[in-house]
Every structure is written in C-alpha cells, then in structure tokens.
Amino acid sequence: MIDTMTTSYQLTKVGYDFLFTRINNLSIELSGQKLYRDRCDKNAYVTYALKELGYQEIKLRHVKFVNYRAIEIRVRPKLVIEKDNYYELIYPNEIEQFRKAFNDYMSEFYLPDLLKWNVKRIDYAIDLNISQDLIPIYMLLFKKSNIPYFALSNSITQKYMDSSTNLYLYSNNITINYYDRYRTLFNKQLENKKDWIDIEVVRNKLRLEVQNKNCKGQVIEYLNIDNYKKAIQTNYDLVIGSGDYYLLNESLDIIKKSITNLRKSIILRDFIKQIDKVGGVWKAKEKFVQGYVDKEREKRLKAFSNTLNKVRRIGINPVSLPEQCGLVKLSNLKLQINERISELERELVNLNDSMTSICEVL
Template identity: 40%
Template sequence: MLIQTGDYYGLTAISEFKGVAIYFNYILKDVLGLYVPDFFQWKVERVEYAADVPVREDLIPKYLFLFKKGNIPDYFLENKVTQQYWTSETNCYLMATSITANWYNRFETLLIKEQSSKKKYTDFSKTRGILRFETQYRVCEGTVIDYLDSNRAEKEIMKFYKLIVGNGDYYTLDMAIQLIRSKVGHFQKRLALERLITLIAESSGVWHAKEIFLQGKNKHCAADEFSKRLNQLRKMGINPVVLPPEWGMSKLENLFDRIKVSIEVGQV
C-alpha cells in the first residue's frame, strides 16, 4: 500500500494505518456507497511483517551465506521452493506450507526483477545497503486490527531469526575456541562446546551438524543435548556458525540488535 507519493520501496509503519483506514473507509463508504465493514474489521488473508536494516553493501552476501548455515528447521529445508532459491547470493528464502521467512538484499533483488521484466523501474537507489527481514503468513485468522500490533510484528519478525541465527557475534573457529576456553572453566563442558563448534565448522552448517550429531543416538535425547550446547554458545556471545578463514575477518557483528532497533523506530 502506497502511503507516500513516489515511495514504492519503503515499508508501511503500523502507525500509518490510521490514515489508511480513514481514506479507505471514505472511498468505499462515502464515495462508492458500499455497505462494508470498517477497514480494521476486514478479514486478513495474508500478512507480511518486515524490517529494513542498513548494512554495508559488501557484507550483505556474507550475512546471507552465514544465515544459510544456521539452525534451519527441516520443514524449510525440505521445501522445493527453498531448494530452488538455495544457491542465490541475494536472498535467504525459506518457505514452508503456509509461512515464508525471506531475508534479502533489497537493492539487488529489485535490480534482478527490473532486468528480467525488461522494464525501467522507478529509481530504487535508496535501497542500496538495505537487508530486509520479512516473515510472510499466507494463511491467517483474524481481522486487520488483530495483525496491526507492534508487539506481534516484532515477535513474528524475530521468531525465525532467533531460531535460525540466535544471539552471538560471528568469529573464526580459532577465535571462537579461544573465547570458549576463556569463558568456560569446567573441562568437560569446554571440550563439548569446542567439539560442537568444530563439527559445525566442518559441516554445511548447524542443521547439517545436527544430523551428524544424532547419528547412532537416541534422537530425542541427542537433539536436546545439541540444542542445549547451541544455546550455551549463544549465551556466551558466540554464534555457532563460524567465519570462513578466507574472508580475512576475525569477527562480524550479529544483526540481532539492529533488527530490533529498526522495528522500534517504526520501520516495519
């Protein structure tokens, strides 16, 4: 829905829907004379919550690469559409039956769409350096007013980020192990965490490491142990996904706090 003239690429803040409702009701009821519910009482068929986070352009592909190594549930990984877009360098597109988590390079995505459509888009240069975090629900129950809630928006945007990425900055494997040794005094616990993060580094990501970890074990107990260790790393400020040494970076900030700030200032 276009709120500001010419702003085709920004997000609509929840606070702006009061103005939308006034105009919507005026057109449908007063101008067209239709007997319809108030804007806020219409049933919702689909909703997309999103937050735009400014990120240095050259870092966006790196973040997307790291996201795909996170704790991605099987119901996303096994989806054919997820698999179709898996190798894309412009997005992390995770689709399930009725939900999609789409984290993407806003500018590059628009550029690809423009090139494939062979039409000239309205200038979208201001979307450079924007990483959009979007949660789409294609099956909804409730009315517009039920979904226009800032707390609900934050919960839905952050839900899959917390699950897949979680807390903790990214480090190289060597740096992560150094941090574990400096923070954990108990030998067995320290060794277990070192083994876990090494397993993740040597596999395709958290989701793949979990598959390996569960092999030959009681799956329920092993899954609980895996999740416990994963969360221990995150609580120490260490993301279980490590930086490739060829990047020449020893640390990369987690975007957790930046996403929350974007939501709080109304970019949702």
C-alpha cells in the same frame, strides 16, 4: 511494520453480483481487461488493474458448494498512501492514514471500514541499515544457520538455497524471507529487461520478512505491536540466534578463556569445529541425528539444541566467518533489530489518544 496484507470480506449474493459488475467495468476501464478466472484458484475471478494504487490483486471468490462469497484484496499499504513507493514499509504513524485512504476508496463500492475486514495473510518486515558490502556475507552466514526442518524439507526452500541474495524458508503456514533489497531488485530488472527505475533508495538495506499465511481474525487483531515483535524476534531467534560471528580460531580462543571446566570447553570447541567442517548448523544437526529414530532422535535433537544455546550464551554464533571474507568479527543483527522495534514502541507512545483508541497499531 507491514509490507503487504491480504484482506477479505464476506459478501451476500446481492453484494457479490453488484461488486462483480462494478469491478469488472473498472478493470476494463483501467486495463482493457475484464475480470478473469484465476488459473491457479478456480473459485476466484481476479484483476490486477488497480496495482499502481496499491491494491495489488483483487479477487471475487465464490465457493458454490458451501455458498460462500467474498472479496479479497492483496494490498501494499505504503503504496496506497504514497504514489510509486514500492520500496518502503508502512510505519506506525501512517496506519491511520492508510485506513482512511482504504475506507475512502472502498466506500465507492459500499464496503465497510478496514478494521471490519479479515486477514488471510500479513507480511511483517523490518529493514536494517547494513553496508552493502556486508550484506552478501550475512546472507552466506544465514544459509548456514539453524534452519528448521519444516522449512528445510520443503522443495520451494531447496529451490532457493543456492541464491546469493536471499534466504527463503517456505512452509504452508509461514515463510521466512531475509534478503538483499538492492541486489534482488537489480537482478529482477535485468531479468525483466524493462525500463530501469532508480533503486538507490534500497541500497544498504537488508530486509527481514515473516509472511504469516492462513491467518484468521480481523485486521485490528494483526495491527498489533506484540504480534509484530513476536513474528520478527521469535523467527530470527529460531533460525539465526544470538552471538556475534568470529573466525573459527577466534571462537575457539573465546571458549577456551570463558569456560574453565575442561570437559565442557572441549565439547563446545568440538561442536563449532564440526559445524565449520560440514558447512553449517543445519548440516551438523542432520549428521548428529543420522540413524536415530523416534524418541532417540528427539533426545539427540534436544542435546544438539542445548549445546547450541550454550555456545550462543557465551556471545558466539556457532557459524564461523569464512577467512576469505577478510573479517575477524561481524556483529549479530539481533541488537539492531531490538533497537529498531524499541523505536517503534516509543513512536506508539507518542501517537495521540484518538488514534490509539482505535487499535494498537504497528
């Protein structure tokens, strides 16, 4: 399922000049503002005049020193096919409807079929149905998980580490964003102080989103269930991993009963006690490799990872539930993620042959 996608199509000089005039006039007509040079992107002129139609941002790019011209569109597919639907993702059986709507609109500018465009960025996502009261607990636990160093070391990641509504792990090529849909929108409305809109539709929704940036290849290559599965499942396993959440003492009891080898049992129990003591997996990992460099550091990281996976294989997530949560156990979301993806795969099987012959859609 897709939230947003940024597509591009290379233009000739004639095509660029034609589109600049047409889109500039359209921007003035719809917003009263002409195309203007993007302050953060000096090679591009931009308009947001069509955002209510789902075309969130349209850029005309001209890089003079390489003689490159292109149109780029950041599009929200669900909004293209359903007016005012800013909240939901596009589903497999709606991809062809989106493609047709996109093509119909872009044909007015003599632009080609969506499938011939290239992808610069695509945001894969999945919405899980979780009791609203439990979502803040999941967010608290996620922040104590195995956050990779490439994201943890980034200043943008650190900027949002104290947020109670999301886990935002930023890097240049990929960003993982897990967030409370309802509270995020509620806080945004408070901050913007605009007219309130009904956001009840996203209550009890936890979104897991993987933003793939610097993509290369045509749209058809990214509308693929295997790419979607890999993005969602691999990154969830990387950060959160398997195993249900328990109170620390419960986890210790489970390990003691499950592992008959006394030495292994002590190692695993000490491992999760240390994680609980320092406040999370990534903090414990930092402490475990502190003072080590190069090959010795790599050995320590590998040893830490091996122990982490041993705990998970028992069915325990190494992050313990805080006692103030009032819970003894909280289920891992991995099963719900896999079940939802299986539903999407079954949905694909039921699509008619003419649609699946076009591309393996999400």
